[in-house]
Amino acid sequence: MSKEKKINKNNSVGIVKAQGFNFESLKLESGEKFGPVTLVYETYGCLNKDKSNAVLITHALSGDAHAAGLHEGKDNPGWWDDFIGPGKAFDTDKYFVICSNVLGGCKGSSGPASVNPKTGKPYALDFPLITINDIVNAQKCLVDHLGIEKLLSVVGGSMGGQQVLSWLVNYPQSLRSVVPIATTIKHSPQQIAFNEVGRQAIMADAHWRSGNYYDGPAPSKGLAVARMIGHITYMSDKSMAEKFGRAKKGTGESFKFTADFEVEGYLRYRGDNFVKRFDANSYLYITKAMDNFDASGGRSFEDVLQGTQVKVLVISFKSDWLYPAYQSKEIVKACKLAGVETTYCEIASTYGHDAFLLEVEEETHLIKHFLKKMLYAYEVTGDYGA
Amino acid sequence: MSKEKKINKNNSVGIVKAQGFNFESLKLESGEKFGPVTLVYETYGCLNKDKSNAVLITHALSGDAHAAGLHEGKDNPGWWDDFIGPGKAFDTDKYFVICSNVLGGCKGSSGPASVNPKTGKPYALDFPLITINDIVNAQKCLVDHLGIEKLLSVVGGSMGGQQVLSWLVNYPQSLRSVVPIATTIKHSPQQIAFNEVGRQAIMADAHWRSGNYYDGPAPSKGLAVARMIGHITYMSDKSMAEKFGRAKKGTGESFKFTADFEVEGYLRYRGDNFVKRFDANSYLYITKAMDNFDASGGRSFEDVLQGTQVKVLVISFKSDWLYPAYQSKEIVKACKLAGVETTYCEIASTYGHDAFLLEVEEETHLIKHFLKKMLYAYEVTGDYGA
Numbered sequence: 094m095s096k097e098k099k100i101n102k103n104n105s106v107g108i109v110k111a112q113g114f115n116f117e118s119l120k121l122e123s124g125e126k127f128g129p130v131t132l133v134y135e136t137y138g139c140l141n142k143d144k145s146n147a148v149l150i151t152h153a154l155s156g157d158a159h160a161a162g163l164h165e166g167k168d169n170p171g172w173w174d175d176f177i178g179p180g181k182a183f184d185t186d187k188y189f190v191i192c193s194n195v196l197g198g199c200k201g202s203s204g205p206a207s208v209n210p211k212t213g214k215p216y217a218l219d220f221p222l223i224t225i226n227d228i229v230n231a232q233k234c235l236v237d238h239l240g241i242e243k244l245l246s247v248v249g250g251s252m253g254g255q256q257v258l259s260w261l262v263n264y265p266q267s268l269r270s271v272v273p274i275a276t277t278i279k280h281s282p283q284q285i286a287f288n289e290v291g292r293q294a295i296m297a298d299a300h301w302r303s304g305n306y307y308d309g310p311a312p313s314k315g316l317a318v319a320r321m322i323g324h325i326t327y328m329s330d331k332s333m334a335e336k337f338g339r340a341k342k343g344t345g346e347s348f349k350f351t352a353d354f355e356v357e358g359y360l361r362y363r364g365d366n367f368v369k370r371f372d373a374n375s376y377l378y379i380t381k382a383m384d385n386f387d388a389s390g391g392r393s394f395e396d397v398l399q400g401t402q403v404k405v406l407v408i409s410f411k412s413d414w415l416y417p418a419y420q421s422k423e424i425v426k427a428c429k430l431a432g433v434e435t436t437y438c439e440i441a442s443t444y445g446h447d448a449f450l451l452e453v454e455e456e457t458h459l460i461k462h463f464l465k466k467m468l469y470a471y472e473v474t475g476d477y478g479a
Numbered sequence: 480m481s482k483e484k485k486i487n488k489n490n491s492v493g494i495v496k497a498q499g500f501n502f503e504s505l506k507l508e509s510g511e512k513f514g515p516v517t518l519v520y521e522t523y524g525c526l527n528k529d530k531s532n533a534v535l536i537t538h539a540l541s542g543d544a545h546a547a548g549l550h551e552g553k554d555n556p557g558w559w560d561d562f563i564g565p566g567k568a569f570d571t572d573k574y575f576v577i578c579s580n581v582l583g584g585c586k587g588s589s590g591p592a593s594v595n596p597k598t599g600k601p602y603a604l605d606f607p608l609i610t611i612n613d614i615v616n617a618q619k620c621l622v623d624h625l626g627i628e629k630l631l632s633v634v635g636g637s638m639g640g641q642q643v644l645s646w647l648v649n650y651p652q653s654l655r656s657v658v659p660i661a662t663t664i665k666h667s668p669q670q671i672a673f674n675e676v677g678r679q680a681i682m683a684d685a686h687w688r689s690g691n692y693y694d695g696p697a698p699s700k701g702l703a704v705a706r707m708i709g710h711i712t713y714m715s716d717k718s719m720a721e722k723f724g725r726a727k728k729g730t731g732e733s734f735k736f737t738a739d740f741e742v743e744g745y746l747r748y749r750g751d752n753f754v755k756r757f758d759a760n761s762y763l764y765i766t767k768a769m770d771n772f773d774a775s776g777g778r779s780f781e782d783v784l785q786g787t788q789v790k791v792l793v794i795s796f797k798s799d800w801l802y803p804a805y806q807s808k809e810i811v812k813a814c815k816l817a818g819v820e821t822t823y824c825e826i827a828s829t830y831g832h833d834a835f836l837l838e839v840e841e842e843t844h845l846i847k848h849f850l851k852k853m854l855y856a857y858e859v860t861g862d863y864g865a
Contacts, residue, residue: 280725281719
């Protein structure tokens with residue numbers, strides 16, 4: 094997403110370190126057994142004695158385990174640092190916050206760039222086609238490993254929200270609440286189309302070589318184009334107009350197709366930056382998992398949710414045209430029809446899909462209150478809803 | 480655009496033939512003198528004795544001079560065949576209809592793929608950077624050549640609409656009316672961004688070789704990606720949902736990133752088809768001309784239109800998010816403030832931007848009535864408004 098990060102050192106979780114969790118194997122939805130598996134994760138705050146204050150944060154397409162604080166010697170805070178820390182939405186004085194890089198990713202967790210122990214070379218396209226449910230099943234192994242029987246909440250936006258819905262459907266007994274943000278039960282053809290064009294851009298790059306590029310130059314140009322497409326869909330017509338207008342850059346370059354407009358320079362910059370930190374094959378695998386995901390598993394989402402005791406807070410944003418509010422309303426409707434205790438808020442924002450990273454105040458207000466209620470309910474009843 | 484063509488032979492203009500118009504040179508907006516210039520054009524219907532029934536149709540990004548009828552031995556009708564013919568919106572029993580391929584294009588008119596007489600090789604990037612006004616100035620030479628002093632109307636959608644606005648601003652004395660459809664005074668950053676990503680996709684293709692690909696393989700993969708991005712923006716979330724849903728294709732292929740969803744197959748097919756008929760460098764030049772265009776020339780559009788006697792019909796479409804209705808309303812507002820006689824219609828359609836090609840009935844009704852009024856006014860007054 095297109096947020097420019099700033100850190101407020103007063104309420105930062107400070108210096109953090111990623112950890113690795115290795116386990117032998119994971120049975121994938123396809124039936125295939127994949128292993129060994131590594132998940133890289135970070136935690137912030139302390140797990141309380143009865144392990145009732147754990148919140149799992151799930152990241153979006155280009156995210157990673159580094160959700161908050163700083164890595165030693167680095168100055169770029171985690172991707173959701175505005176939300177995680179003392180006194181923030183995920184108040185680390187109260188909650189134990191976990192975030193892991195997704196299976197199939199490229200920030201430490203097993204993915205196509207990882208070395209296949211059978212060959213001693215990167216998996217590339219030998220990496221199995223994974224699903225959002227596989228990603229969540231791997232997270233469940235991590236949560237079990239941390240000794241947490243019941244998560245206070247699972248919270249995430251965009252693809253993170255797809256994982257949230259997968260948790261809700263597959264592990265309702267292991268959750269007290271969920272917060273799916275700016276997400277959908279299943280991708281629309283338009284969402285699939287944008288991802289597909291990104292994949293095509295990567296595969297069109299001569300350096301991609303059917304995914305076997307790890308011993309040579311990466312398909313950076315293709316990946317940059319994919320990222321640029323993404324960035325347009327993360328913003329709104331209005332937020333772009335406000336940020337760039339038709340201002341031109343004084344580049345002094347004479348090339349005919351130079352980036353004249355500021356918006357062009359911005360997209361090129363974002364695209365070029367992304368390729369330094371992301372693996373093109375991971376982009377293919379993860380977007381495919383997003384497109385294939387259907388939280389309702391082909392049934393009606395209402396039926397799937399019958400009997401669920403999990404509490405739900407759904408958040409969407411007015412100007413988000415990539416994951417439009419009507420998709421969040423579909424989640425809310427199914428929850429309500431299934432008798433699930435659900436709160437919905439559509440936040441007025443001009444930021445587009447990026448709003449889930451940028452509307453700090455509004456989201457903090459909603460999430461803070463919701464989590465407090467969940468924790469309080471637990472403390473009062475011992476096991477709320479069980 | 481993404482229309483699948485059918486032809487109704489009963490009211491077709493029949494077999495048509497493209498013609499070429501060559502002239503020595505054109506002074507470009509940049510000050511550069513470019514020549515020789517070829518414009519390829521087609522005409523339908525007959526020019527009346529007092530040359531008062533000529534209508535110029537301007538085409539969109541991927542269009543050409545072949546707007547109606549059939550070429551000998553071919554079975555694909557012109558791109559606006561539903562609108563041009565006996566009894567249609569542009570009734571060829573009444574009007575003399577002209578359509579020319581734009582300067583910078585690749586369907587016969589001078590463009591980057593044309594041979595530079597100085598070198599005997601294709602211009603490639605030595606072709607000058609052209610503007611929408613240059614395109615229109617070249618069309619004006621053609622209209623003069625045809626001996627038409629005053630066009631009854633200039634009509635076009637999308638980039639065609641930008642040309643319409645350029646005509647309105649630059650040649651108000653040579654027009655009785657204009658019909659800008661699904662267009663804008665100037666591109667928003669979002670519109671620029673989509674074009675820019677398309678250009679980046681082309682230039683990322685290893686075959687592009689700084690535009691010098693005419694003696695080798697074309698940058699087809701990059702151009703296909705550009706076209707796929709375009710197609711998403713031409714449709715709407717709703718029209719895609721209606722056309723494709725989440726239906727999967729039974730391809731039987733085993734490749735991991737095959738086109739599983741119908742929408743993916745459709746985009747790949749459209750992308751692959753486009754590269755057979757379009758030149759990648761033309762795509763760069765034309766999209767850049769669109770992005771740089773500002774009908775108001777940096778002033779207020781209202782000021783630019785002061786004193787104009789031309790009659791205006793503005794048409795937009797409800798689900799068009801690429802050229803949203805608010806942009807058409809800006810045209811209307813400026814016209815009204817300048818005292819220009821203007822009619823506006825926002826057509827309810829779910830087709831998105833493609834609607835200007837597909838909403839035949841509604842558009843026909845509007846255009847037919849408008850043109851009839853223009854012609855009648857001329858016949859009654861001799862020179863309406865002059």
